[in-house]
Amino acid sequence: AAEWGYSPTNGPDVWARLFPQAGGARQSPVDICTSIASSDSNLEMKKLTFAYESQSDLRILNTGHGWKVEAPQSGSRLEGGPLGEDIYQLEQFHCHWGETSAEGSEHTVDGRAYAGELHLVHWNTTKYQSFAEAAQHPDGLAVLGVFFDVGNESNDEIEKIVSTLSEIKFKGQFTDIPDVIDPTTFLPSGLGYWTYLGSLTTPPCNECVIWIVYKEPITVTEEQVTYH
Numbered sequence: 260a261a262e263w264g265y266s267p268t269n270g271p272d273v274w275a276r277l278f279p280q281a282g283g284a285r286q287s288p289v290d291i292c293t294s295i296a297s298s299d300s301n302l303e304m305k306k307l308t309f310a311y312e313s314q315s316d317l318r319i320l321n322t323g324h325g326w327k328v329e330a331p332q333s334g335s336r337l338e339g340g341p342l343g344e345d346i347y348q349l350e351q352f353h354c355h356w357g358e359t360s361a362e363g364s365e366h367t368v369d370g371r372a373y374a375g376e377l378h379l380v381h382w383n384t385t386k387y388q389s390f391a392e393a394a395q396h397p398d399g400l401a402v403l404g405v406f407f408d409v410g411n412e413s414n415d416e417i418e419k420i421v422s423t424l425s426e427i428k429f430k431g432q433f434t435d436i437p438d439v440i441d442p443t444t445f446l447p448s449g450l451g452y453w454t455y456l457g458s459l460t461t462p463p464c465n466e467c468v469i470w471i472v473y474k475e476p477i478t479v480t481e482e483q484v485t486y487h
């Protein structure tokens with residue numbers, strides 16, 4: 260099949276030809292309009308809680324649009340908030356970034372793009388037996404989105420990841436991450452978030468994602484969020 264991408268001939272406007280779900284009613288990403296976002300009191304009742312382990316021997320892949328770290332963690336748990344009674348487990352985390360720090364995030368806030376966006380992808384282990392099965396159901400996946408803001412201080416955990424990118428200059432290349440990574444450190448201190456029912460943002464665009472996008476960005480340096 261033709262390789263999907265972000266050009267006029269293979270980008271989001273034509274994905275629906277190859278991937279029918281891309282033409283659906285709950286497609287991501289979206290522009291988050293803060294004026295019409297409603298605060299949902301029972302979300303505050305059930306706090307969103309997460310627990311991750313520190314992981315070593317992780318592999319990183321150049322996806323061609325950023326990087327992806329495969330991080331299946333049977334000991335991780337994401338629950339509460341919009342996730343009902345189900346428990347979700349970390350599968351992988353990856354980032355979306357752009358050629359410059361002026362753009363790169365997938366979600367926008369009141370039309371504003373951030374320099375990049377980190378996604379921690381989880382799947383519903385209460386209801387489903389595998390990640391692939393969960394991705395076929397409307398409550399199968401939960402993705403935590405964290406915006407990257409460019410500032411003067413670098414993020415040590417992100418540095419452990421992007422310091423390996425020189426070894427995977429081309430799409431499809433893998434390498435090992437020598438350091439131990441703790442996904443908890445990627446999350447901002449302010450835990451306010453927006454949530455909505457959406458989809459994978461790349462083909463096959465399955466409409467299976469409960470999106471949880473943190474309001475507070477984390478700060479990284481220009482070098483940490485633009486590919487060279």
Ligand SMILES: NS(=O)(=O)c1ccc(C(=O)O)c(S(=O)(=O)NCCc2ccccc2)c1
Nearest residue numbers: 351378380390391394402458459460461463
């Ligand atoms: N921006 S996002 O969080 O929506 C997202 C982006 C890329 C991927 C991916 O394929 O790695 C993923 S994934 O890891 O969820 N894989 C989706 C493709 C897939 C579907 C069903 C089974 C295996 C893979 C998610």
Ligand SMILES: [Zn+2]
Nearest residue numbers: 353355378460
């Ligand atoms: Zn993503």
